[in-house]
Structure formats: structure tokens, C-alpha cells
């Protein structure tokens with residue numbers, strides 16, 4: 001697919017150009033290691049290094065054009081240089097022009113918020129398939145084109161990958177695509193140049209403050225998605241979240257709200273909430289869902305609201321939605337010997353508190369609740385003591401263990417967690433760095449009727465230690481050890 005550089009740069013605000021703008025371009029690359037002959041290399045500043053330092057490498061590998069914010073000292077003959085104000089934003093527009101604006105040819109819906117993005121996007125994808133539409137998904141767990149699974153590397157991939165996925169979705173008849181928009185991606189302009197038909201806000205609480213610097217910057221990152229929506233789009237927010245209405249402040253899009261407590265366009269009341277599911281009253285009607293926990297009532301309302309705004313038939317939406325189970329690794333239960341292990345991706349204080357409170361509400365009395373929890377390395381350190389404290393407050397026994405230590409010393413992470421626990425609470429905790437041993441210990445401690453929560457890694461099938469992903473699956477290990485220890 002060859003296109004003239006000038007067409008690829010349509011609508012990009014240019015500061016200066018040098019060289020042939022009619023040059024044929026076969027490929028876009030923002031990483032010098034992925035440059036081929038016929039590539040245009042887009043140099044972007046990053047968090048680790050500056051892409052501008054790789055311009056020479058890109059040219060050596062065959063790039064015939066360079067798009068950058070700062071021109072290099074020496075400009076080579078035969079190479080086209082284009083200077084732009086914001087290279088990441090330029091990349092988004094360039095990807096849209098290069099791939100023929102696939103986001104405009106289907107309904108692309110973004111889901112943002114601290115928790116609930118994967119669950120909401122996955123439910124939407126499943127629901128729209130059930131309603132008979134071609135449907136795509138871009139999420140933390142996996143990407144999907146209808147039923148086909150494409151492995152995911154990020155919650156929100158880079159904008160070239162997004163456009164490539166959308167082109168493939170269109171080729172397979174998708175009319176809708178539901179994607180997660182992480183705050184990192186919004187700030188880094190990984191969503192630039194995409195035309196959204198709508199955006200959803202789930203909630204906002206403490207996470208990623210290491211990256212954004214402060215809570216207000218984190219809120220601003222989410223709000224940017226809504227500020228940039230076109231007026232034909234819809235903006236659907238959780239009115240029970242303190243920051244929900246902030247998201248709507250400057251949007252041109254049509255505003256809609258959902259809530260369990262405050263007045264809203266889409267409302268529900270929780271009639272019952274058990275380990276089997278949720279019963280909600282919606283528009284005077286009682287509807288049963290397979291999802292567990294009050295927080296899932298919010299996710300279900302967000303999904304229902306979206307389907308109603310998109311004018312799907314209401315009775316059918318509720319009928320199909322009530323059958324869906326959500327995303328893997330979210331309140332995923334394994335049972336053996338009368339002991340229930342719950343694997344959940346709760347890796348933020350708010351998510352951990354929600355999942356533990358849900359389990360508390362579902363207890364019938366007498367059971368011991370054992371929580372296994374760790375915190376990821378090279379991520380927000382401030383959440384470590386807070387998560388440890390929440391685990392202790394809401395569980396009978398707690399085992400601190402490693403999550404994905406990445407490049408940090410696991411024992412240091414565990415010390416930072418322990419710092420959040422009072423001397424009295426410390427008595428009910430154990431620290432077992434090896435995650436498998438931690439799960440084994442919990443399985444040995446548990447007796448018939450007890451509940452084990454294994455938090456933090458959910459669907460992940462690896463543990464990342466010093467740049468290497470070792471196979472590790474909380475659910476499979478819990479199943480194996482529970483069966484082994486309690487010999488069903």
C-alpha cells in the first residue's frame with residue numbers, strides 16, 4: 001500500500017518541510033527497529049529515550065522520510081524531513097490517512113476509567129455479537145475480531161496497531177468496535193486521529209500517579225478523551241462517581257448518565273447480590289444477571305446504556321445481557337473440597353476494596369477469608385501500603401506475595417506494603433515472596449467453606465521478573481493445589 005507523503009500528512013500542522021513531499025511511502029514506523037525500505041520514521045520523545053536520537057538508525061535501515069519535532073543538525077540529501085509541533089499527534093493523523101480512516105467506517109466506542117474498562121468493553125463486544133452485529137474488541141486481556149482472538153500487548157495499543165486492527169475488523173464485517181482507552185494512551189496520543197462514535201466513563205480512583213504526577217493530572221487525562229469527542233458522538237458517564245460530571249464539562253458530544261444512587265438517564269436498583277449473580281430492578285422490571293458484585297451493576301448499566309443509545313431493541317438487550325459472564329480473571333471462581341478460590345484482577349486500592357466488600361456481603365457466616373495480594377514492580381508505589389491495609393481490614397488472614405516484580409526487588413515491594421499495616425493487623429499476615437508457595441499455603445490453611453481471594457493478576461498467564469515472562473496462571477495453580485491438598 002503506497003501513498004504519497006503529502007497525502008499521509010493531510011491535516012497535520014507542519015512547522016517546516018525539506019525534500020520531496022510526493023515521495024511514495026509504504027510503511028509508517030515510530031520505532032527505528034521496525035523501519036524498512038520505504039518507511040517514514042516518526043521520531044517521538046518518550047519516557048525512557050528520545051526517538052530523535054534514532055533518526056540516523058532509521059535512515060540506515062531504509063527510512064526515506066522523517067517526521068520529527070526537532071530537525072537534526074545535518075540534513076541528508078535524498079531524505080525528506082518534516083517538522084511538526086507534536087509528533088505523537090501527527091502519528092495519529094498520519095495513521096488514519098494511511099489506513100483510509102477505518103474508525104469512520106464503523107462505530108468505535110472507547111471505555112475509560114480506573115476500573116471496569118475490560119469488563120465493560122468485553123460485555124459490549126459479547127452483547128453486540130449476540131445481537132447479530134459484527135463486533136471487534138481491543139482490550140487488556142485480548143483483542144478480538146468477532147470470535148477470532150488476537151493477543152494483546154497493551155490495554156490500548158499504539159495508534160498504528162489500532163488502525164491495522166480496525167482495517168482487519170472491517171474486512172471481517174465488523175460494524176462496531178469496543179476499545180479500552182487507558183490514561184497512558186490518551187496522554188501519549190495513542191488515540192489521536194480516531195473518530196469515536198461514543199465514549200464511556202466508569203470511575204476514577206487512585207492509580208498510575210507515578211506516571212501522571214498528581215490526581216488532578218490523572219483526571220485531566222481521562223477528561224481529554226471527552227473534550228475531543230465530535231458533536232455527533234455520545235458521552236456516557238457514571239453519575240455516582242464524584243468526577244463523572246467533570247468528564248462532561250467541556251464535551252461537544254451528546255451527554256448521558258447512569259447511576260445506582262443519583263438521578264440519571266439509566267438507573268437500576270440492586271434487588272439481590274449473591275455468589276450466583278445479581279438481580280437488578282430496571283425500569284420497574286426485575287432482571288437477573290450472571291455477573292457478581294455491586295460494581296458489576298455499574299458495568300452492566302454502562303453496557304445497557306450504550307446499547308440503548310445505539311438504538312438496540314431494549315427487551316432483547318436485557319435478555320442477551322443477562323446471559324453474559326464477563327471477562328476472564330474477573331471474579332473467576334474455582335471450587336474444590338468445599339473451598340472457593342476467587343481469582344480477580346483487582347490491582348488498585350479501589351478494586352481490592354470493592355472485591356473484598358463484595359465477598360464480605362456474600363458470606364453466610366463462619367467462613368475464613370484468606371487474601372493473597374501483591375503489588376506490581378515499576379508501577380505506582382503509593383498504592384502499595386494502601387492495598388496492604390485494605391487487605392488486612394477486610395480479610396481474616398492475609399498473605400503478601402509477589403505480583404509482577406518487573407525490575408524491582410520483590411522484597412522491597414513487600415516491605416513497602418507491610419509499612420501500611422498496623423502492628424495488630426500484622427499478626428494476621430504472612431509474607432511469602434514466591435507466589436506459588438503463597439497460594440499453596442493458603443490452600444493448606446483453608447478448611448471446608450472458607451474463601452481464598454487471589455488478587456492482582458486475574459487473566460495473566462505469566463509472572464514478569466526482570467524482563468522475562470515466566471508461565472504463571474493463578475487460576476490453574478489454585479485449581480491444581482486445591483485438588484491436590486483437599487483430594488476431592
Ligand SMILES: CC(=O)N[C@H]1[C@@H](OP(=O)(O)OP(=O)(O)OC[C@H]2O[C@@H](n3ccc(=O)[nH]c3=O)[C@H](O)[C@@H]2O)O[C@H](CO)[C@@H](O)[C@@H]1O[C@H](C)C(=O)N[C@@H](C)C(=O)N[C@H](CCC(=O)O)C(=O)O
Pocket residue numbers: 030031032033043044045046047048049050051052054153154155156157158182183184185188190
Ligand atoms: C510508560 C509508557 O507508557 N511507555 C509506552 C511508550 O513508550 P515510551 O514513551 O517509554 O518509549 P521510549 O522507550 O522512551 O522510546 C521513545 C521513542 O523512541 C523510539 N525508539 C526507542 C528505542 C530504539 O531503539 N528506537 C526507537 O525508535 C520508541 O519507539 C519511541 O517512539 O510508548 C510505547 C509505544 O506506544 C509503549 O509501548 C510504551 O508502553 C510500555 C511498554 C508500557 O509498559 N506501558 C504501560 C505503562 C501502559 O501503557 N499501560 C497502559 C495500561 C495502564 C492501565 O490503565 O492499567 C496500556 O494502555 O497498556
Ligand SMILES: Nc1ncnc2c1ncn2[C@@H]1O[C@H](COP(=O)(O)OP(=O)(O)OP(=O)(O)O)[C@@H](O)[C@H]1O
Pocket residue numbers: 113114115116117118119120140155180182202203295296298299329330331344345346347350351352354355458
Ligand atoms: N465498575 C467497577 N468499579 C470498581 N471496581 C471494578 C469495576 N469493575 C471491575 N472492578 C474491579 O477491578 C478489577 C479490574 O477490572 P477490569 O479489568 O474490568 O478493569 P480495567 O479498567 O480494565 O483495568 P486495567 O486498567 O488494568 O486494564 C476487577 O477485577 C474488579 O476487581
Ligand SMILES: N[C@H](CCC[C@H](N)C(=O)O)C(=O)O
Pocket residue numbers: 140155347375376377379403404456457460
Ligand atoms: N494495566 C496495569 C496492569 C497491572 C496488573 C498487575 N498485575 C501489575 O502487574 O501491576 C498496569 O500495567 O499497570
Ligand SMILES: [Mg+2]
Pocket residue numbers: 117118119139140141155180
Ligand atoms: Mg483493562
